[in-house]
Amino acid sequence: MPRYLFFLLLGICLFQFNTYSQNSYTRFDSLRGALNPYRTxxxxxxxxxxxxxxxxxxxxHGVNHVYFKTISTTSTIQLDLFSNLIIDSICYNNIKLDFQRDSNAFFVQFPAPLISGNNYTVSVYYEGNPIIAKKAPWDGGWVFTQDSxxxxxxxxxxEGIGASLWWPMKDHLSDEPDSMRMHYTVPSSLMAVGNGILESITTMHPDTKTYNWKVSYPINSYNVTCNIANYAHLQDKHVQLNKDTLAIDYYVLDYNKEKALSHFKQVHPMLTCYENYFGPYPFYKDGFAMVETPYWGMEHQGAIAYGNDYTNKIIQFDYIIIHESGHEWWGNNVSTTDHAEMWIHESFTTYTENLLVEYFYGYDMSVRYLNLNKPLIKNIDPIIGPLDVNYEGWQGSDMYYKGAWILHTFRNVLQNDSLWFSILKGMQQEFALKTVNTQNIIQYINKKTNKDYTWFFEQYLYHAKPPVLEFYTEKIKKNIRIYxxxxxxxxxxxxxxxxxxxxxGLKYITPGLDFNFIDIKLKKMNKNIFNQNFNYYLLKEIKSNSVNK
Ligand SMILES: [Zn+2]
Known part of the structure; x- marks a missing residue:
């Protein structure tokens, strides 16, 4: 998901603030966000x-056939569909099943226990008017608009609100299907674009066409998408660093074809850069694809939503292209199990933007890019929210800017770039096509570094306020003594x-909880003692006479 920087700068906050405080979660939040026995x-x-x-x-209106394997014997399972949509029937082995709806969840009852370890299928027939987004992609919902x-x-x-706002399924990030098919029936003058590969187009009625799409990999439910327009289909090929040829497909409004052909050339160097840092594109069989959307952008797997008006800003790359495509590695290949830990998607993807700047413009420019976003760090709430309630109540966007700064800071704590880059690439391999939590990430880093950095990540991720370096100075002859x-x-x-x-030059100090000091020579007696291009923390100068010595 793109952050809402530009809108904040305009003074318009598009973020939906959560109406509940941290301690006022309801049973409905748990139904949505927790793994109860009817889900596990x-x-x-x-x-x-x-x-x-x-x-x-x-x-x-339509049907979703849900194929699942039982982990334990059960007679009831929980699936999810927003309560404003009607469930017409639920079928299993040609019989209609009983079900109870409970807010945005529903419980399906089978006539006899489903035995652990077996495969089953239920078909949920449904219809209705799904939620219309007021300001996609931030609030979530369908967008029905017109082209020019x-x-x-x-x-x-x-993203966030959940795919169950438009199709019935198990709406928990921890459970991705191994693959999926989507069949979208639309007026025959239009094209419907889903994720992955277009397998076929079928015509059952002269006025409509059905577009049959297939994703051959695990996919986050919020990434499943449907786009309908007068699309032109552009095809390209990208030779990866491993020499495999990756198929590229663009679906753009037909009158934007020429613009897109030119603007999307940047996809090739971007993919090369990401392959360099993170390994090959994770969804090779599905290919890389972008779809022009009436909203800014979204990381829809194998069908990146693009709506940035074919513009580059700051650098010669389009923010939406580089951010949303970065999610193919961070978010889509390596996915979080709980929405409260979306930093796994957004912090690494925002940091990916910095790596792209470093790759094409050099390290110093990437630090400038980081510093550009530093004033937007809010430090209002912890980056990781409460688990098991599908948390999305952040008041700032610290999982983006601060998250990127945390990763940059860790790189400088490590002071070993080859190890740092092997960690990034290693995570993409270790957690490929998997869902992970924060502790999995920390444990992986500890294992790779052979050192315990839990203190670092837990400090930054679970506390809203960042570390503060308190200091004061004394002049001693030609030196300055810094406490x-x-x-x-x-x-x-x-x-x-x-x-x-x-x-x-640069000299490293390791502050503790009590004052320590160092004597140094400075070029100038100014406040620029601490080089804050390396680590993220706040500085607080105090008066020396306020300190108990
Ligand atoms: Zn994002």
């Missing part, structure tokens, strides 16, 4: 979703930071 008893391995979209009435020739242009984005200590940190926080010196 089965594992989805395939969805087959067929819907017809009625553009005039902004409605959908007044022809229909339809899309959907549901320093960490404030606002856990006792085992031992991050070393560089200071600028006249003779020795």
């Amino acid at each position: 008893c089965f594992d989805v391995y395939y969805y087959d979703l067929s819907i017809q979209i009625d553009i005039k009435n902004k409605s959908i 020739l007044k022809r229909p242009w339809v899309g959907v984005a549901c 320093y200590k960490w404030e606002n940190v856990r006792p085992d926080f031992t991050m070393a930071i560089p200071i600028n010196t006249k003779d020795a």
Whole structure:
């Protein structure tokens, strides 16, 4: 998902603030966000979703066939579909099943227990008017609009709020199907674009066409997408660093074909850069694809949503292309199990932008890019929210800018770039096509570095306020004596930071919880003692006479 920087700068906050405080979660939040026994008893391995979209009435109807394996014997499973949509029937082995709806969840009851370890299929027939997004992609929902020739242009984005706002499924990030098919029936003058590969186009009625799409890999449910417009299909090929030829498909409004052909040339160097840092494109069989959307962007797997008006800003790359495509590695290949830990998607993807700047413009420029975003760090709430409630109540966007700064900071704590880059690439291999949590990430880093950095990540991720370096100075002959200590940190926080010196260049100090000092020569007696291009923390100068010596 793109961050909403530009809108904040305009003074318009598009972010939906959560109406509940941290301690006021309801049973409905748990139904949505927690793994109860009716969810842990089965594992989805395939969805087959067929819907017809009625553009005039902004409605959908269809069926999702849910293929799953039971993990434990059960007679009831929980699936999810927003309560404003109607479930017509649920079928299993040609019989209609009983079900109970409970807010945005529903419980399916089988006539006899489903035995652990077996495969089953239920088919959920449904219809209705899905939620219309007020400001996609931030609030989530369908978008029914028109292109500039007044022809229909339809899309959907549901990150956070969840895919169950438009199709029935197990709406928990921890359970991705291994593959999926989507069949979208639309008026025959339009094209419907889903994720992955277009397997076929079928015509059952002269007025409609059905576009049959297949994703051959695990996919986050919120990444499943449907785009409808007068699309032109552009094809390209990309030779990867491993010499494999990756298929590239673009679906753009037909009148933007020429613009897109030129603007999307940047995809090749971008992919090369990401392959260099993270390994090959994770969804080779599906190919890389972008789809022009009536909203800014979204990381829809194998069908990246693009709506940035073919513009580059700041650098010669388009922010939406480089950010949303970065998610193919961070978010789509390596995915979080709980929405509260979306930093795994957004922090690494925002840091990926910095790596792209470093790759093409050099390290110093990437630090400038980081510093550009530094003033936007809010430090209002912890980057990781409460688990098991599908948390999305952040008041800032610290999982983006601060998250990128945390990773940059860790790189400088490590002071070993080859190890750092092997960690990034290693995570892409270790956790390929898997869902992970924060502890999995920290444990992996600890294993790779052979050192315990739990103190670092837990300090930054679970505390809203960043470390504060308290300091004061004294002049002693030609030297300056700097007293320093960490404030606002856990006792085992031992991050070393560089200071600028006249003779020795950068010199590292490791503050503790009590004041320590160092004598240095400075080029100038100014406040630029601490070089904050390396690590993210706040500086607080105090009066020396306020300190108990
Ligand atoms: Zn994002």
